[in-house]
Amino acid sequence: MFFLKELPSQQMVATYAETYGADPAHITSALLMMRRASLLIRRLDAYFAAHGLSQLRFLVLIVIDREPERQSLAPNEIASRIDVSKPVMTRTLQSLQQDGLISLAASQTDKRSKEAALTAAGRQQLQDALPGYFRILSEEMAHPPAAGD
Amino acid sequence: MFFLKELPSQQMVATYAETYGADPAHITSALLMMRRASLLIRRLDAYFAAHGLSQLRFLVLIVIDREPERQSLAPNEIASRIDVSKPVMTRTLQSLQQDGLISLAASQTDKRSKEAALTAAGRQQLQDALPGYFRILSEEMAHPPAAGD
DNA sequence: CCCATTTAGTTACCATGATAACATAAATGG
DNA sequence: CCATTTATGTTATCATGGTAACTAAATGGG
Structure with missing residues (x-):
């Protein structure tokens, strides 16, 4: 379960992305995807638990x-x-x-x-x-x- | 950790989607997102473990x-x-x-x-x-x- | 002020994932 | 054909998530 309610700041991401040749947009979208998937999985888990x-x-x-x-x-x-x-x-x-x-x-x-x-x-x-x-x-x-x- | 190596068949998804007014494309993309996020989280876990x-x-x-x-x-x-x-x-x-x-x-x-x-x-x-x-x-x-x- | 409520942290216990080591059975190959 | 290797499932142990119930401290309404 991934979770940081507030994503790393744009500055932080940009700094590291620059230094290591990574794409800040990719990093942000990866973090968003993990958060979204985690929320969905949590919702599914609650649903399954209600069904035994x-x-x-x-x-x-x-x-x-x-x-x-x-x-x-x-x-x-x-x-x-x-x-x-x-x-x-x-x-x-x-x-x-x-x-x-x-x-x-x-x-x-x-x-x-x-x-x-x-x-x-x-x-x-x-x-x-x-x-x-x-x-x-x-x-x-x-x-x-x-x-x- | 989500994981079904082979997604539910298109027919299965389509059948349920039709019956319940859900969009098959949404269902498939949700499953793909969870699988992708799970793989990424697994990779990150391995990375973190290597760093204590x-x-x-x-x-x-x-x-x-x-x-x-x-x-x-x-x-x-x-x-x-x-x-x-x-x-x-x-x-x-x-x-x-x-x-x-x-x-x-x-x-x-x-x-x-x-x-x-x-x-x-x-x-x-x-x-x-x-x-x-x-x-x-x-x-x-x-x-x-x-x-x- | 004082008692009830709320908040912070902890303890105990459970769920669910993993790996390592094992027993047993099947398969393989010399 | 028998010995080694491979495959299947289990046990033991650990990691990491959760909730319920508890203690202690802060807060707030009468």
């Missing part, structure tokens, strides 16, 4: 659901579609299973691995969360950020 | 340093300039003090409060980190993200 989810839990459900030809994915495959470390994936899948949103079965073909599939509750939770998710994204980009945002 | 800092530790040093008329700020004032909770500020200031980058003294005027000031080492650490920080921001925005980024 989190960014990662939501993404896991999406990734399993959107696989066209299959009912389940291995944790390994899920992790490769989302940029997250293996231990975090292990923990997240276990918590989703505890909450009844996915099932975790031993893989038939690879004894090291597992098969994660959506339960009916998981599919429902995903369907419940998707509309608001897209609405937030759309709203956020519909209006440019105000200066003081 | 973190995003927040760096921001705290900047905020104290850039105060034009004063040598020190209260934790409360620092927290109000950065968007971070009080307990995190407490912890961060203590760690910066342990590392010798700031001094923390009791406030003369308010017995509840403290005064955080940069040490010479803290000022030096900040000066060392600033050029690379601005360089990364500038580089990042200099080239538009590739499709597979």
